[in-house]
Amino acid sequence: MAEHRGVMIFGEAEEGKLTAITTELLGCGRKLASDLGQELSCLLAGSNVSSLAREVIAFGAEKVYVVDDPLLKDYQTDSYVLVSEKVVRQAMPQILLIGHTSIGRDLAPRLAFRLGTIASTDCVELAIDPDSKWLLQTKPVYGGNAQAIFTGESYPQIATVRAKAMSPLERDDSRQGEVITIEAGLDPQAIRTKVLEKVVEEVEGIKLEDAEAVVCGGRGIGGAEGFRQLEELAKILKGAVGASRPPCDNDWVPSSYQIGLTGKIIAPNLYIAVALSGSSQHMTGCSGTKNIVAINKDPEANIFREAKFGVVGDWKELLPAFTNKVKELLDG
Numbered sequence: 391m392a393e394h395r396g397v398m399i400f401g402e403a404e405e406g407k408l409t410a411i412t413t414e415l416l417g418c419g420r421k422l423a424s425d426l427g428q429e430l431s432c433l434l435a436g437s438n439v440s441s442l443a444r445e446v447i448a449f450g451a452e453k454v455y456v457v458d459d460p461l462l463k464d465y466q467t468d469s470y471v472l473v474s475e476k477v478v479r480q481a482m483p484q485i486l487l488i489g490h491t492s493i494g495r496d497l498a499p500r501l502a503f504r505l506g507t508i509a510s511t512d513c514v515e516l517a518i519d520p521d522s523k524w525l526l527q528t529k530p531v532y533g534g535n536a537q538a539i540f541t542g543e544s545y546p547q548i549a550t551v552r553a554k555a556m557s558p559l560e561r562d563d564s565r566q567g568e569v570i571t572i573e574a575g576l577d578p579q580a581i582r583t584k585v586l587e588k589v590v591e592e593v594e595g596i597k598l599e600d601a602e603a604v605v606c607g608g609r610g611i612g613g614a615e616g617f618r619q620l621e622e623l624a625k626i627l628k629g630a631v632g633a634s635r636p637p638c639d640n641d642w643v644p645s646s647y648q649i650g651l652t653g654k655i656i657a658p659n660l661y662i663a664v665a666l667s668g669s670s671q672h673m674t675g676c677s678g679t680k681n682i683v684a685i686n687k688d689p690e691a692n693i694f695r696e697a698k699f700g701v702v703g704d705w706k707e708l709l710p711a712f713t714n715k716v717k718e719l720l721d722g
C-alpha cells in the first residue's frame with residue numbers, strides 16, 4: 391500500500407483571486423512540510439482556477455493539483471467532496487489543511503468520513519510532534535476559555551485552520567513547482583443541489599476582517615445612534631466598525647458586525663473596544679489583535695486584562711475627545 395507523505399492544503403479562490411486564508415495555509419503548510427522533510431502541495435479546485443497555480447507556487451507550494459471544471463464554479467458539497475476525495479486518494483498526503491471558512495467547515499468532516507479519518511476544526515496552532523511526527527492541533531475549547539491540543543492517529547490528519555491564525559510567506563515568483571491537472575470527471579446527476587441565487591453582502595468601505603483598525607462597540611453603547619460616533623472614529627483611522635453580540639441581537643447594527651465565537655474572526659493591528667466587557671466568547675474573535683485599547687466605566691471589566699492601554703470612564707465623555715485627538719494627530 392502506498393505511504394502517506396507530505397502536507398497538502400485546500401486552496402480557495404474568490405473572484406479570480408486566491409483568498410487570504412489560502413496564502414496563510416501555504417505559509418503554515420510550508421513550515422510543517424519542512425519540519426517533516428516532506429513536500430507541500432495544494433489542491434486547487436474550481437472553475438477557471440488554472441491560472442492561479444503559479445501564484446500558489448509563489449506562496450510556497452511545490453506541487454499544485456488543479457481540478458478546473460465549470461461544475462465547480464460554486465461550492466457545492468457533493469461536487470467538492472467527490473473531487474477532493476479523488477485528489478487526496480491520488481496524492482496521499484499525511485496532513486491536509488483546510489481553511490475554517492464556510493466551505494472548510496462543511497467539507498472537512500465529510501471528507502474525513504469518506505477517507506476513514508478524523509478532522510479537528512478551528513485550529514489556531516499546528517506543530518509536528520518531534521518524536522511521533524503526528525500533527526499536534528491546538529484549538530480553543532469551552533467557549534474560548536481554554537486551549538486543548540489534539541492529535542489523531544490516522545492519515546491524512548485533517549485540520550481546519552482559523553483565518554489570521556497563520557502568517558503567509560512573502561510571495562516569490564522565482565519559486566519552482568509542478569502543476570498537475572486532474573479531470574474532475576463529475577457526473578452532473580451526482581450533484582444533488584443547485585445554487586439558485588447568490589446574495590453578496592454589501593460592505594461600505596473596508597471589510598471588517600481586512601481592516602487594520604477596528605472600533606468595536608458593546609452593550610454599553612446603548613443604541614444605534616451611539617454607533618455613529620464609532621463610525622466617525624473608524625473612518626478617521628481608515629478602519630471598520632465591529633460589535634459584540636448584544637448590539638447585533640438588539641438590531642443596533644447588522645449581525646455581520648459581530649465579532650467572536652459565533653461572529654467574525656479578526657486580527658487587526660489596532661482594536662478599540664468601547665463599552666464592552668471582554669467576554670471570552672467575544673475575545674475568541676480578536677485574540678490575534680496586536681494592540682487592544684479599551685474604554686469602559688468599570689475598572690474591573692475583563693477587557694482591561696486583555697488591553698495594552700485602557701481608560702476608565704464613560705465612553706460618551708471620552709470618545710469625542712479621543713476622536714478629536716486622533717484626528718488632530720493624523721492631520722498634523
Ligand SMILES: Cc1cc2nc3c(=O)[nH]c(=O)nc-3n(C[C@H](O)[C@H](O)[C@H](O)COP(=O)(O)OP(=O)(O)OC[C@H]3O[C@@H](n4cnc5c(N)ncnc54)[C@H](O)[C@@H]3O)c2cc1C
Nearest residue numbers: 608609610634635650651652653665666667672687704705
Ligand atoms: C455560545 C455563545 C456564543 C457567543 N458568541 C458571542 C460572540 O460571537 N460575540 C460576542 O460578543 N458575544 C458572544 N456571546 C455573548 C457573550 O457571552 C457576552 O454576553 C457578550 O459578549 C457581552 O457583550 P458586551 O461586552 O457588549 O456586554 P456586557 O457584558 O453587558 O458589557 C457591557 C460593558 O459596557 C460597559 N459600559 C456600560 N455603559 C458604559 C458607558 N457609558 N461607558 C463605558 N462603559 C460602559 C460596562 O461596564 C460593561 O463592561 C456568546 C455567548 C454564548 C453563550
